[in-house]
Amino acid sequence: MTTSKDLATIQKIDLREVWQNEARDFTPWLAEHLSELGTALGLELELEESEASVGGYSLDILARDLGSGRPVVIENQLESTDHTHLGQLLTYTAGFSANVIVWIAREFRDEHREALNLLNHRTGEDTQFFGVEVELLKIDDSRPAVNFKLVVTPNEWQKQTSSNARATGSVSEQRERYQIFFQKLIDTLREDYSFTGARKGQPQNWYYFSAGHAQRVQYGANFAQGKKARVEVYIDNTDKDWNKDLFDKLLRDKESMESKLQESLEWDRLDNRKASRIAVTRPGSIDDAQEALEETHDWMVKKLLDFKRVFGPRLDELT
Numbered sequence: 001m002t003t004s005k006d007l008a009t010i011q012k013i014d015l016r017e018v019w020q021n022e023a024r025d026f027t028p029w030l031a032e033h034l035s036e037l038g039t040a041l042g043l044e045l046e047l048e049e050s051e052a053s054v055g056g057y058s059l060d061i062l063a064r065d066l067g068s069g070r071p072v073v074i075e076n077q078l079e080s081t082d083h084t085h086l087g088q089l090l091t092y093t094a095g096f097s098a099n100v101i102v103w104i105a106r107e108f109r110d111e112h113r114e115a116l117n118l119l120n121h122r123t124g125e126d127t128q129f130f131g132v133e134v135e136l137l138k139i140d141d142s143r144p145a146v147n148f149k150l151v152v153t154p155n156e157w158q159k160q161t162s163s164n165a166r167a168t169g170s171v172s173e174q175r176e177r178y179q180i181f182f183q184k185l186i187d188t189l190r191e192d193y194s195f196t197g198a199r200k201g202q203p204q205n206w207y208y209f210s211a212g213h214a215q216r217v218q219y220g221a222n223f224a225q226g227k228k229a230r231v232e233v234y235i236d237n238t239d240k241d242w243n244k245d246l247f248d249k250l251l252r253d254k255e256s257m258e259s260k261l262q263e264s265l266e267w268d269r270l271d272n273r274k275a276s277r278i279a280v281t282r283p284g285s286i287d288d289a290q291e292a293l294e295e296t297h298d299w300m301v302k303k304l305l306d307f308k309r310v311f312g313p314r315l316d317e318l319t
Contacts, residue, residue, distance in 0.1 A: 013136040013144045015078050015106055022078045027051070027060045030076065030104075033146075034063060035197065037074075040148035041102070041130060042199025044210045045072060054095035057088055062096060066210050066218055067186075068202045070099035070126070077105040078134075081112040102130045108151050116152040128154040175203035177286050178223075181293060182207045185221060188301055195304065205286065208234065209304065211315055217246070219307055220277075221300045229284030229296045231303035233311050236275040244269065247276040249318055250311075260310045278311075 019025035030037065031050045038045040044066040052062040061074040073092045077085055081103065093101050103116065108131050116129045123129075131152030136144040183201030189209070190196050196209050206222030216237045224230045233250075235243045247269055250257070258264055266279045280303055284296040 008139040011138050011140075013138060015134065015136055018136060018144060019078060022076055023051075023060075026078055027076055030074070031061055034061075036146060037102070037104075037132070037148055039197045040132065040150060042197070043067065043072075043100070044196060044198050044208075046210065046216070052096070054092055057091060059092045059096070065100055066208045067198050067200075068099075068204065069208065071096050072100040072102060073098040074102045074104065077103075079105065080107040081105045081109050086112055086115060099126050100128050100130070102132060103152075104132045104134050104148075106134065108133060113152055120152070120154045130154070174286060178205050179203040181286060181297065182221075185297055185300060188297070189304065193301075193305060195308070211308075211312070217315055217319065219304055221304060223284065223286050224281065227283060227285040228281045229300065230279050230281045231300055231307060232277045232279035233307060233315075234275060234277050238274075240274045243274060243276050244271075246318060247278075250278065250314065253314060257310055257314075261306055 015026075019029065027050060031047050034045040034047055045063045046066050048062040048064050048071070050061055052059040059073055060076045063072040063074060064070070065072055073089070073096055075085055075089045075092065085103070085105075089101060089103055092098065103112075113131055116131045119127075119129045129152060130150065133149045133151050135147050135149060137147050138144045179201045181201070182204075185207065186196060186198050186201055190198065198207075198209070201207070206220060208218040208220045211217045211219055211233070216235070218234050218236070220230075220232045220234045222230050222232075235246055237243050237246075247267075251267055251269075254265070254267065261280075263280060266277075266281065268277045268279065270276050282296075282299060284292070284299075286293070288296070
């Protein structure tokens with residue numbers, strides 16, 4: 001039995017003991033550990049670029065929210081927040097047309113916390129400002145561990161549709177149905193299968209999940225045209241030739257992949273587009289009755305897990 005005498009002591013370590021220089025030490029570390037920040041934010045983040053240029057300034061990290069495809073700007077400080085970094089953050093937000101804005105610092109001053117809260121209240125439904133304090137903790141003589149502490153989050157973490165959208169009636173209701181459906185899908189995949197670190201569904205008809213590769217290969221679930229529900233491997237690197245080459249290599253394994261999945265797949269090279277996809281579909285619409293939506297939910301969960309089991313090892317080899 002554990003007694004009070006057996007309890008360990010948590011110590012807070014100076015950030016500079018591990019990362020002496022913000023640009024040279026902390027930013028490269030964060031670029032390689034975006035999943036840890038993403039877990040704190042409830043998003044799946046993928047690195048786009050470090051030290052991304054905007055005019056005469058350089059953004060620490062430009063990332064992407066896989067679930068929604070939205071650009072994410074991340075600005076770091078190993079000290080307390082200041083007005084200079086607030087101004088830079090707004091410059092980067094405009095320069096990259098970012099929807100998700102993350103300011104990381106050792107400590108947030110009250111005036112900067114209030115500024116981010118005001119921006120969350122005044123900006124549109126698709127824009128989210130996060131304030132994150134970073135700290136290093138250790139228990140007794142253990143190695144230090146990073147803790148990202150959210151001190152500013154968007155209103156209810158995910159803003160609902162605006163008053164203008166609500167005025168359109170059925171459109172708003174359909175967006176809401178999408179958000180409810182994908183929220184349940186995300187929760188099931190995260191809580192039951194550790195498939196994703198995402199926490200918030202979006203009011204959209206699709207959602208993407210990390211395939212564990214920085215080259216923009218994702219697993220997707222969506223409602224497609226023709227009242228179809230679809231699960232897919234989506235290949236969307238910035239290099240079209242890279243996409244088609246990866247697709248062709250996977251296509252050579254068509255017989256093996258379909259045998260393991262025990263069903264035929266739709267191999268869409270999409271020659272007139274940059275991306276390519278490998279998918280499986282079934283009848284399904286967001287306007288279906290609740291019982292049918294639950295069947296679609298269960299089907300998507302199973303197929304996403306199947307795709308990860310079958311395509312995952314091959315993607316590891318090829319990318």
